[in-house]
Amino acid sequence: MSISLEQAQEIIAVAQAHGRTAGWNPLSVVVLDAGGHPIAFARPDGASPGRFEIARAKAYGAVMLGMAGRAQMARAEAQPYFIGAVNGAFGGQVLPVPGGVLVRDGAGRVIGAVGVTGDTSDNDAEAALAGIAAAGMTGEA
Template identity: 50%
Template structure:
């Protein structure tokens, strides 16, 4: 099976939120997109600031749009700011957020989706994403 199941996406959301609590992070928004960029699952904790879900979606969408984790997009934004600015305009309504926290999800090396998390520092958002993906028995690609 190569598709991202609802069960796996829900596990990612639940485990990422739990990791956030265990790490003492600020309230998180977690969004899981399938490989075609469609929303598969989401969870937003009480107390998140305005637009966190949209930022999380932009992190995941950007990772899918460029085929690399958003940590790599952040590096690319520093090296090729005009390129990332241009891609942002064609990334669609979900956008592209060039900071860590958007992680590609793979099963046996095949892309099945992406998770985006926003709420704490970008590095901490990414830690929660990794915990969620691992809990679902899938592989993560951060762009490190």
């Protein structure tokens, strides 16, 4: 199973709507496939142009490590040298904070990741989970 473009667009739309309904700052959302390649991205009007790289780095770390953002942050706090080495291996493309959410299929296999940025990292993760659930998949924040 993989994430289709239609599912990726639904994830993005629901995640952004979740943030608007909650009164959060505008959310930028990217959906990556299992290889870390973007399927879809949306940045709302007025959001800074750097939001793509932030969202992508959150999702990229999740999918490449098979470890959601919260777990990456805990690992970075416990073993900063490990995350530093990982970031070096991946050319500085990993941002180990909540908001990078794994997407799993029904068998528990990682099929991609969602990265959300714009509000607090915890709110970003919550919005990603809402979008993933709406698309009929399982998220791991």
